[in-house]
Amino acid sequence: MKSWTSFLAAAAVATALSLPAFAARTDLVIGIPLEPPHLDPTAGAAAAIDEVLYANVFEGLTRIGPSGEVLPALAESWDISEDGTVYTFRLRSGVKFHDGSDFDAEDVKFSLDRARAEDSVNAQKILFEAIDSVEAVDPATVKIMLKHPQGAFLYNMGWGDAVIVAPESADTNKEKPIGTGPFRFENWAKGASIRLAKADSYWGEPAYLDKVEFRIVPDAAAAVPALLSGDVQAFPFFQPDGVAQIEGDPRFRIEVGATEGETLLSMNNKKEPFDKLQVRQAISYALDRQAIIDGASAGLGTPIGSHQSPASKAYVDLTGTYPHDVARAKELLKEAGLENGFKTSIKLPPPSYARLGGEIIASQLREIGIEAEIIPVEWAQWLDQVFTRKDYDLTIVSHTEPNDIDIYSRKDYYFNYDNPAFDKVIAELNLTSDEAKRNELLGQAQKILADDAVVGFLYELPKVGVWDAKLEGFWKDAPIQANDVTKVRWTD
Incomplete structure (x- = not known):
């Protein structure tokens, strides 16, 4: 009996040693709020393109x-x-x-x-x-x-x-992207998801994950159930209004970081009456930034007074340039010959920060006599009408490109802003490599934009990341518009 028991024990040990060690999970479904218009980062302005492909494929x-x-x-x-x-x-x-x-x-x-x-x-x-x-x-x-x-x-x-x-392959990258990154493109089910697979021939350190699916989940109402059910395991850019339903659940990790997303009430500076400084200043005074942040971003976001991320060493706090002041706003409209206000329109792209923010801002403008008709548009319409053809009065959008204050010096940019003094600062900045001098010039540029009230500076878009607590390797901050999954892995 003793020898038989010993035999069974030895057999069990041998069997255990012969079995492969438990392997960590290697697939991942990531939720993204917007579907890219195409898949070529070199041929489009939409942040959603880089959010799938940057560092992963290209x-x-x-x-x-x-x-x-x-x-x-x-x-x-x-x-x-x-x-x-x-x-x-x-x-x-x-x-x-x-x-x-x-x-x-x-x-x-x-x-x-x-x-x-x-x-x-x-x-x-x-x-x-x-x-x-x-x-x-x-x-x-x-x-x-x-x-x-x-x-x-x-x-x-x-x-x-x-x-x-x-x-x-350059001409076909919009539909079938071919890059050199650790993941290769596998499939795009339009309106549903984009799938990537590990590139076996990658030159560098291989990715931990074998399969990554970017699933389009456009709103928090759908995102929360997707997380809770496990259908989606991560939302690196989660909509702030859904955080309250996830907080306290030990299955998930929530990380709030910084972005390069200056959220703006953009104005068409060459279109009447926005070509008048007093009108742009009046609108700036009418804006209650904190109310906008509370209503459109669940209280998450840092107020800004010019075009620079508060996370930047060059940031200058200019939020005091136009504090919320309805009386002063009305005075400026009167100086502009618009004592009785005027009618305008505000085109709003799909993100909740724009749609919710637009409702709040329209209400705030109404307090000073400006009636803003709200016009919801899809991204393709926004890119065509607003960004390309400059056919708009007001709009709301987050500019998520990094260190992009120079966009105000571009003569064909949709703000239609033109200031030789600003252009001179940017020209000097482009020739300067010394960090201290660059920061000084960036401070000057921020001050000019604030004084000119080029746009209504609202807040820095927060990066709210929510993912399965067993995942690691996601970025907390977003210095560039990307969902880099090259280091993401399951811990057990």
């Missing part, structure tokens, strides 16, 4: 890290000439695109020349304006000559708009 010469730092990506290192006009990038070896083709210096030259070409459709074409020429020295070396020094050049090369694409 890579640039550099990349922006979770703290906003510039990190090597397809370029493993670089040298900068003493005068700051020549950048020599040494590229990583053994890199392949997801279709099996080799990555080399010619792909970099093609991508940058394409982005800055006269017929370029790149939404951030201005990022490449300083480039004079691009030379593929050899397959592993690229030399970029600038027209003048550009202090933010390495940072600019880390934007989603600057990712490297191959000439063979």
Whole structure:
């Protein structure tokens, strides 16, 4: 009996040793509120494109890290000439695109020349304006000559708009994106989800996850049940009005971080009566920022008085420039010859911060005699009517691109703002690499925008992340518009 028991025990140990160790889960479903209009980061302004593809599928010469730092990506290192006009990038070896083709210096030259070409459709074409020429020295070396020094050049090369694409697949990336990242595109079920799979040939550290699905969940009413049921395990950009229903549940982790999302009541500065400074100032005084934050963002968000993230070292608190003051707002309208107010319209894209914020702002404007008709629009309409054709009076949108105060110097930008003094500051900023001097210039730029009341500066959009407590590797902050899942994994 004793020997038989010993035999069974030994057999059990042998069986246990022969079984594979328990493997952590390797699939993930992420909820995203907006579906991208297409899947090419180099051909569209919608943040939803980068939120799926940045760092996951596509890579640039550099990349922006979770703290906003510039990190090597397809370029493993670089040298900068003493005068700051020549950048020599040494590229990583053994890199392949997801279709099996080799990555080399010619792909970099093609991508940058394409982005800055006269017929370029790149939404951030201005990022490449300083480039004079691009030379593929050899397959592993690229030399970029600038027209003048550009202090933010390495940072600019880390934007989603600057990712490297191959000439063979560039024209089809909108529907079938082919990059060099740790995940490859697998499927896009329009209106439902986008699926990625681990790229087995990835040059760098492989991702922990084998499958990632980005599922379109447009509102908190649907997001909360999806989380509670386990159908969706993470919402890196969760809508604030759903947080109260998740708080206190030990199955989930909630992290509130900072973004680069300046939320604005944009005004068409060349359209009457918004071409008058007193009118823009009156609107700014009419805005009760805290009430807007409470009603449209569940109390989450930091008030701003100009176009800079409070998380930035260059941030200047200018919220006191236009405190909520209905009486002063009415005085300014009277000075503008509009004592009896006027009628206008406000076009609102789909996000809840815009739709809810629009209702609150319309009510606040009504207090000073401005009747704002609310016009809900879908993103495609907003991009066409507002962003491209400038066919609008007022609108609400969060500008989530990083360090983008220079947009106010762009003559074709939808604000229709033109101030030579501001342009001069931005021109000097572009030539400056010293951090202290850059911060000083950024402070000057913020002050000019506040004084000119170019837009109604509302608040910095919070990044509210909610995910399964067993997940780790998500970014707390959002220095760039991305859902980087390259380091995300299940802990058990």
